[in-house]
Amino acid sequence: MYTQALNQKDVAPAAGPAEDPERLARFEARVAAEDKIEPNDWMPAAYRRTLTRQISQHAHSEIVGMLPEGNWITRAPSLRRKAALLAKVQDEGGHGLYLYAAAETLGTSREELVDQLLSGKAKYSSIFNYPTLTWADIGAIGWLVDGAAIMNQIPLCRTSYGPYARAMVRICKEESFHQRQGYEIMLTLARGTEAQKAMAQDALDRWWWPSLMMFGPPDAESAHTDQSMRWKIKRFTNDALRQQFVDATVPQGHFLQLSFPDPELRYDEEAGHWRYGAIDWEEFRQVLAGNGPCNRERLEARRRAHAEGAWVREAALAHAAKRRARRAAERQAAE
Ligand code: BYC
Numbered sequence: 001m002y003t004q005a006l007n008q009k010d011v012a013p014a015a016g017p018a019e020d021p022e023r024l025a026r027f028e029a030r031v032a033a034e035d036k037i038e039p040n041d042w043m044p045a046a047y048r049r050t051l052t053r054q055i056s057q058h059a060h061s062e063i064v065g066m067l068p069e070g071n072w073i074t075r076a077p078s079l080r081r082k083a084a085l086l087a088k089v090q091d092e093g094g095h096g097l098y099l100y101a102a103a104e105t106l107g108t109s110r111e112e113l114v115d116q117l118l119s120g121k122a123k124y125s126s127i128f129n130y131p132t133l134t135w136a137d138i139g140a141i142g143w144l145v146d147g148a149a150i151m152n153q154i155p156l157c158r159t160s161y162g163p164y165a166r167a168m169v170r171i172c173k174e175e176s177f178h179q180r181q182g183y184e185i186m187l188t189l190a191r192g193t194e195a196q197k198a199m200a201q202d203a204l205d206r207w208w209w210p211s212l213m214m215f216g217p218p219d220a221e222s223a224h225t226d227q228s229m230r231w232k233i234k235r236f237t238n239d240a241l242r243q244q245f246v247d248a249t250v251p252q253g254h255f256l257q258l259s260f261p262d263p264e265l266r267y268d269e270e271a272g273h274w275r276y277g278a279i280d281w282e283e284f285r286q287v288l289a290g291n292g293p294c295n296r297e298r299l300e301a302r303r304r305a306h307a308e309g310a311w312v313r314e315a316a317l318a319h320a321a322k323r324r325a326r327r328a329a330e331r332q333a334a335e
Pocket residue numbers: 006007008009011012013053054057058059061062065066092123124125126127145146149152213214215216217221222223224225228234238288
């Protein structure tokens with residue numbers, strides 16, 4: 001039902017003209033043989049489009065993902081917490097830059113990709129449209145949001161497109177540190193005063209379901225999963241990764257002596273999995289449609305930052321032009 005609404009944007013891949021069957025067969029054989037596809041290799045137009053879509057959405061998520069945490073840099077409870085949070089947010093800016101660079105190798109300029117974000121055409125992760133109300137939210141984001149991000153991104157280190165796979169290696173190393181610092185914040189709060197425990201519980205209550213939504217719609221409704229699995233862009237389906245995340249995270253929550261906001265959560269001995277209750281996909285659809293709690297605020301913040309940074313871009317371009325002119329003059333003088 002909601003896939004229709006999810007796919008109406010014109011940045012989504014559209015069916016293109018038929019590809020040359022011989023080239024297509026060679027490409028598919030390379031993918032099947034686990035060869036990495038590189039920027040100058042031939043690739044089907046739809047492969048290029050879906051990768052540009054996924055990598056740029058991923059880059060936008062990193063950049064927008066700096067905002068909810070950035071909100072707490074000035075209010076972190078100690079110098080150590082402040083330094084760690086500052087470094088984490090900076091890492092996310094770096095991840096965005098590697099990912100824009102990887103997306104650019106597919107032929108769309110960074111300016112165009114950023115315009116798609118700022119105009120509201122491109123998606124970014126639903127999770128970043130929720131507010132960070134207390135310090136415990138910074139713990140919950142590290143533990144749950146980075147935990148979910150790692151679960152989804154470790155397999156992307158083996159994705160079939162070389163530049164994306166290589167960018168993911170460093171990103172995953174940093175994400176795993178982020179997850180641990182978040183869990184450590186939760187552990188400190190959960191072992192603290194009653195008020196601190198209540199704050200940690202409240203954060204888990206608010207971030208649990210949105211974290212499960214990060215993995216995307218259920219497989220039966222996912223527009224791109226089948227094709228992306230065939231092209232080895234995705235290595236696992238949305239539901240498979242969501243289940244892996246639940247299985248890894250529930251025992252961590254129990255260790256914190258916190259409870260999950262899901263009365264149906266139970267361990268299925270036979271299957272060896274934690275079974276969870278129904279996800280509110282209407283909430284997900286609303287967030288993707290721009291009606292989440294913070295969608296407008298997030299885009300507004302990005303637009304403002306882009307406008308306020310215009311002079312930096314202009315100065316960098318002017319500097320590069322000067323250097324080019326100086327080098328050209330030096331070359332001419334040497335000839
Ligand atoms: N939010 O066919 P589907 C992070 C869209 S973590 C918004 O299953 P696909 C970070 C989907 O794009 C977050 N939109 O798509 C952590 C598609 O829309 P279009 C970023 C979503 O691509 C901590 C439509 O729904 N991670 O960065 O096969 C701090 C149908 O879905 C969402 C990544 O981006 C969502 N949650 O699978 C800071 C990882 N889910 O394009 C930062 C890379 C789905 O047709 N991306 N949609 O209009 C992926 O692995 C895949 O793109 C997804 C979706 C699993 C997210």
